[in-house]
Structure formats: C-alpha cells, structure tokens
Amino acid sequence: MEKLREMEIFVAIIDQGSFTGAAEKVGMSAGAVSRAINSLESRLGTRLLARTTRSVRSTDAGVSYLEACRKVLDTITDAEATIAADRLNPVGTLTISAPVLFGQRYVAPLVNAFALRYPDVRVNAVYVDRTTRLLEEGVDIAIRVGHLGNSSTFAIPLGFVQRRTYAAPAYLAEHGEPLHPRDLNNHYCVSFTGVSLPLEWVFYEAGSRLPVRLQPRMIVDLGAAAVLAAVDGVGIIQLLSYQAAPEVLAGKLKPVLSSFEPESIPVNLLHVERRSSSGKIRAFVEFVTGPLRENAHLQGMDTTAVRTSR
Template structure:
C-alpha cells in the first residue's frame, strides 16, 4: 500500500480518537499528521482539495482539523460556503507547523538524499535583466557541475505562477503574496528615479516628486504603475500621478530612453548601475525613495523534497546573498572599486 493509502487507512480507522493506553509515539504521529492536514487545507484552499492531495476522505480531513483545534483550544480556520482561510491564531500556528514539518522532512532527506545525484529537468524563472546579469552565469555553472540535470530557464518581466506554469524555482523581486510557496530571502534592491545629465541641464532637476508632473517621464511597467510612481515623504507613502511621454515593458528600453534624454524614469537600482557608473544617468529625488524591495528565491517543495531543487538552492543562494547589488550602496561602491566592503551588516 502507498504512503497515502496507509495514511488514509490509519485516519479512517483511528478516526482521530485517543485512549489512555496510547503511547507517546502514537500521539506524536497523530500530531504530525494533523499538522500536515492543516497545512494542506491552507495551501490548497479547501477541504476537498486537501483530501485529494493527501489521499484521504473529506470526512477524515475534517476530523483531523477538529482534533487539532480541540487540542490547541483555538479556532485555526474560518470557514464559509465559498472559502477557507486561517484565523489570526491559524496564521501563527501555520508558521510553526511548517517549521516542524520542514524539520522532519529535512531529517528524512538527510538520511538518504545527500548522496543522490540530482537528475531531471529544472525549470527556473527570473526577471529579464536580473536573470541575464546575475542568474544566467550561476545557471551555466550549475549545468556544468550537474550534467544529468536539464535546464529550462525562463527570463520574463512578469510574475510567474510556479504551480500553474510548472516552474521549480523563481527569483521574485517584490513583496510576496503566495502562501503555497517557500521563500529563501536573498537581499534587497532600491526603486530609484534617474535622469540623464543632459536632460537635467536643459529641463532642470526636480527637488520634489510632485514636480514630475511638469517633466517628461518614461514609465517601465516592470517596476512601476505606468501612471503612478510611489515615493516616501517623511515616512509616509507619496503617490504621484503622471502622464508619461513614453511607456515601455522592458528595462533596457527604459534605460536607453532615459540615457538619450527622452525623460526621467524609475528603475530598480541594479538595472541602472552601468549607466550611473558611466555617468549616462544620475539618480535624483533620493531623499524620497520608497522602502527597499525584497528579493526572494521561491520554490514549491519543502527543503530536501527534490534533489535537483535542493542542489540548485544550495548552489546559488550564497552567491546571490553576497552579490553587492542586493546589499548596501557602500558595499556596491567597494565591490566596483575592488576594495573590501565594510564589516558591518545591513
């Protein structure tokens, strides 16, 4: 019988009832299974989908959740006829469940998976310019080290849906909102406003974001809302409505237009680094920059669940975390000049 079948049979037979003669081992196994059921309900969004994922009946899934809520003394899920979502207590407990289940998965994987050679097809996605500059060299090195892994690299300036599009690992720039994925933090980048020195000499440099309404602007849809750029003023969010002279959907097009003096643009800090160093672009309105944007590496499997994914995460994580473009500006200047970065942590 498969693991799912054994799991389902156990749940149906035991019906999550306990007696005074139960061993601590049996109780511990019940708790892990109840946690798996709870996580599966949240990740899949319904009792029915969770039951299909785990190979259980819907009644068994419901009994497992009821047992878990009775034991914790808290309502973990808010149910309606159309949706299931975690309560505040459920959100807090969900994180704890994931840590416990990940620890168990890691322990099991470490027993036999460390010496298994990664094989299969690995699908990776990343933003175009970030992928070309920072991810592609690491992907190439990974392919050389693991010849039995085939690589499908997708570089697009849109949010890829991992489960729906069959993506194993995705580099995501921005705040996360998908509870079905696991995130590996890599660092931060800045959203900055740039203009060519020649443009500023002709049109003048704006000293406040609201002055942008009197300037020509180039909106890059991969970074900003084309009709609204967001800044911060004295700690508060400051949106500025625009009528852009040009709207583009690729970073190189925005960079080229701004460098040629077409107008002012907003980019992520790493995108304009060569042009800033070459003095073709200059950052402006730095006092009004919004908060840093997080960069994460997402995957849909727990650590150790797949040899190819685990190997790729281990291969690229440290390299990306130490990339100066994902760290402070001081470290970036030091790296460009070949100097050792300061010892403080960001």
C-alpha cells in the first residue's frame, strides 16, 4: 500500500508541476509529499526528480518510472471501476484531448452532455493544437485530425475533412478570383501553419500533386486568428473544411479553387488498447461515435449544401 501511495504522489507531482500542487491533489501536506518522494528515491536508489527553487521535472530515470507508475495506477483504477460499475454507471477520471477549434465546435458539446449523463465520471478535457501522447501524458481518448502512423493505440474512424482554399467575398470583389493555383502568385495569401506549410500550399491537378510556392502576406499559428484574418480580407487562406464551416454558412468566406483540392484527411478517435475494457472509455466511445459520424462536416459535405438543406 505504501508503494502505491508513493507512486500516486510521484505522478501527482509531475501532473501538477509542483510539490504544493501535488499535496493539494492527494490531500497531504507539502512536507509529507516531500518525505514520500525522498523515501521512494531512497528505496529505488536513484533520483526521479530534478528540483530547483522554481521548478520540478523528471530525470531520465523518472521519465521511465512515470510510465510504469501510470500503467500500475491505471490498472488498479480500471479494475476497481470494473468491479464498482458497468457501462451503465461508469466511474473514474477520463482524460480527453482534441484540437482547439474542432474540440470547441464538435467535441465540447458532446463532452458536456456525457458529463451530465454520467455524473460519477470526472472529465479532464484538453484542447490543444498539437499531437498528444496518450501513454506518456495519461490521455485516455484523443480525437485526431490527420493521417496516423504506427502506434500502440486503437483507432475508430469518425469521418474525414478536406483541406480547402477560401477567401472573403469582399477580397474577391476587389482582387478577383484565382482560377488556377498558380494564380495565387498574383494574390495576397494568409498561411495557417496548422494546415499548410508557410511558403508552400499543395493542390492536386488531374490526380497529380501540385505544390505552389508562395510569399504570404501573413503567417499565423492560431486557428481562430487565421480564420479572422481571412474573414477580414487580409488574403486567401487554406483551412480544414470544419474550421471554416461557420464562416461559409454565414457567407463570410467562399471556397475557391475547389477542383484542385488535395485528398481527404481522416478523423479518428484514438484510445490505448490496454484500456479498452475500461467502462468509462467504452461509455464515452459509444456516446460520441454516432453523433460525430453523423456530423455533416466530417463527411466531406459541402457546407453550402448543408445550409440549403436546413
């Protein structure tokens, strides 16, 4: 029991970034947390944490031990959850990650509904525009927009999105509409680094890849700011279809160069295979998979057609 408590304290320090934060999380004093870590390091015969007056971080040995601790604690948590509840009454903490705009528009409403439906599940929702590492960061479920490499995760297909090129109607009225990707050299462009390379956009012509070099007027690394720049007429932009969906529906952005769009980009729900038997994960997967698969913006549908059908 003491060993498990020390593991829990160690993980809490890493997650909270401080001894004080860990003490609050595990319900102990900062002094007791410090003594527990000293005891753990003494028993293991190595330093797990590098401490300064301003920060605390894992040593190389600590990084390896952290993954082992998470596995042990997750196994215990899931075993207890399985005994205490089934899919109709899941318990425990569920950590979910998704890209910022995608999460805000499509995942957050489902997460909120899930939290109301299953009050015994504590939800930790992380919306970040980077690839989260499920095992290393303790993420149970990740919504991933993009092609997947080989990994120890299980992927559930949800749909796909397109990389499309957009411009504000006012911009097109003043500068004209490009008819071919190479025409972009005569236009102002905004590069969003979350979708395209800053100086090169990719199109397809007659089934062949067509890269176009650019000198963008603006380079942006935040999705909301990139969309706003395009809406304000700063220039033509490439976005993922879901990122521009509300602005297209509102008539603030218009797709251009549609016949040169690149291939579709898959959207998947990922979870770690060893956790697939967890009631909280099964419940969340079942709760969100259907609605997300039915979302028109994840099925490659033209948003203008969606607006007409409503």
